Amino acid sequence: MLLEIKSLTKKFGGLVAVDGVDLEVEAGTIMGVVGPNGAGKTTLFNLMSGQLKPTSGKIKFDGVGIDGLKPFRIARLGIGRTFQNTSLFDRLPLTVNMAIARRMRTHSGFFDSLVPIREREEEADVARRALEMLEFVGLAGNAESIAGSLPQIAKKRLAIGMALVGEPKLILLDEPTGGVGGDDISGLIELICQIRERGVAVCVIEHKMRMVMGLSDRIVVLNFGRKIACGTPEEVSEDPGVIEAYLGSGYSA
């Protein structure tokens, strides 16, 4: 197993946002994470990538315990992520955004910048990979635009590319289709499938049930912080608990 989560719990004061969740993600697969608003999906991601420290429980990634590590350490170990509100370096061009995302795989420090020998090699490599990744996410034509000026869909794609360019083994996508119009969604689905083809595992939070069902290898359903179902799309869609949680809170599949 690439990722193993054991009875993970996060409390905010009296509120239990994630409540004893067990979860496993296999390398190279897509795991859909669904649940109503406030179910604890984002919190679960924040625990996995280190933005939050768990109240209790264990997270093992690639054989290493990562619970309680700082985000940058976890990123270096190979978990990339995007944020629900599509966080970017808004004032900088796309190429620079990508280069920053690749920075953790380079070794040049301050003195290399003054005497650029190793630096030149690494810079060339970073530039090449940045362009390659912009191509992969379909933004090669906008390489020199400023990130903040992009339309929403391009921002989403850029954020995904930035999560990928550091060569993670797992990426966490928090609502990659949020705020994106209908036509653009199929493109994003395709992109996510292509990520799996690269051998990268994906965890994706998604509200649109039909989309998750088609995309994911396995799905986990959260409600009030608890895991109420986990399995293949077929198993989950027939689970009575899931149907109730969704119909009960006014959602429709």
Add this chain to the structure above:
Amino acid sequence: MGYFFQQLVNGIMLGSVYSLVALGLTLIFGILGVAHFAHGHFYMLGAFLMFFLSVSFGVPYWAALAISVAFFCLVGVGVEFIYRPVRDKSDVSAFIVAIGMLLVIEEAVRAVWGTGNRRITNPYPQVLKFAGITLQYQRLIIIGAAIVLIVLLHLFIKRTRMGSAIEAVAQDREGAALVGISVNRVSILTFSVATGLAAAAAGLAAPLAFIAPDMANTLVLKAFVIIVLGGLGSIKGAILGGYLLGVMEALAIAYISPAYKDVWAFAALILILAIRPTGLFGGRE
């Protein structure tokens, strides 16, 4: 023992001034996120106005104090307008505006009154003697008046609609805006109250102080130390912190060394923030 008690009273008096100044600063910072670094300069202006009124015009002490406070409540409104364009920008912008304001004020005062020290006559030069301690009446007046002002502010905030709007915004700006509180009006009110408090502190302390254009330079820094330790935006923290710092400082001057009197507070601040990065009582950023 008498010596210690006397130092304690000195500390409480100093603390009264610190509390009043820090209170205004914490309101401004908590509510608007503005590092109003020129706040001390309004204290200084307040002292000069007292000097102007009582020495140049012979206005009686309490009347001069009342005029000064009222005047600076109005000045506060003007200050708010200067800050308004940068209110929602970065920390630095407001800070730089403050520095600009501070330069203008300080040089204006120098131009009018020169750099020398001024004094106003002490309206209550009598001393109270008991148990081997001598206390100037003016010190007791400062302490008493500060308490009265703090209680009045407390009542204003807890008992009036306008006041509770201030507290609501101080605690949660977005939330307050959501429930329909006008941030602009609260902002004006806050600057007005805060500047008035600074003038009151200055007016109270003026009879015992040298009045000079640079009299408030460390005061504002200390007020910042107080509100950072007390938790930005916390009224209780500012009051407690003010008295604590005043007493600590008076005792440090008396028992350790007067040369480094201003240093202890700042060193303590750095150490405490290194351990608790959001202040002693502060939970939020």
Add this chain to the structure above:
Amino acid sequence: MTAENLRKYGVFIAALVVACLLPYIGISKFMLNVIIYAGIFSIATMSLNIIMGYTGQVSLAQGAFYGIGAYGLALLTNKAGLNFWVAMLLACLITALVGLLIGLLAFRTRGPYFIIVTLCFNFIVYVVIKNWDWLSGGVRGQKIAGPEFFAGRDARYYLVLGFVLLALFITWRLSRSLEGLGFMAVRDNEPLADALGINITYTKIVAFMISCFLAGLAGCLGALHTGYLSPSSAHYMLSFNFIIYLLVGGAGTLYGPLVGTFTVYLALEFMKDIGEYRFMIFGAILILTVIYFPRGIVGGLKSLRRWLKSFRKKIAGNKKAEEGA
């Protein structure tokens, strides 16, 4: 040299040539003195630019580091009797080391807390220098003598010019290096940088140490040029000045610190005739700059150029459309 390169570096080369010839074009002693000071302060402002302009951490301790560099040099030459150049290098390294220690404490805080912590540090350094007589000579100050060669004003001018170029070079290399990318990432979006594997605390501390090294360097040069040190060379008012220079010139730009320092410092010198009123005018200008030109002179020019470019493109586009019609 290609035409494009010439256009790109033309202004820089022209300015450099003028700077090199400056002492020989009949400039007054007074003026040269003012320019030397502006050069020294511009190095300090560049030091602030690295931590504030590129890394986004508003340090109000640069005055203290300027003073630590200056007093470090004085101690190492006067008390320890070291060779001047060795002492100067050591003084800068010591300043960077102090920066490391302060950074370890101060970078646990952020935003307004950081500003206040650094300001408090500056205040402490100032008071300690003022009162610790053995170390600093207290308010009497102390003399400092550089190498014979730099006794002349012209020689000191070229020394300062050389170091200004060095500081510019460091900023220039940093701003387009991988290390600099990390700085900008921390400046623009800390949580994202963190999630992308950038060690934020480490990045800030590296930036701070570089910054402190340069501030210390400026302090050394200031001490050498004045030949005399008093506690005012560690005063927190210096920190304010550097921030003002930087903001007027443009934070996070290569030439901003240089342009800002020279503009403000020279303007204040020329306004000396009108006495202390100049600080009032200056304060007012400061407020207006922050409100209406938040990106400073260089940042403003950059925007203007970008705007002109897009404007020209638009006109060209319109023309084409007309021709097509």
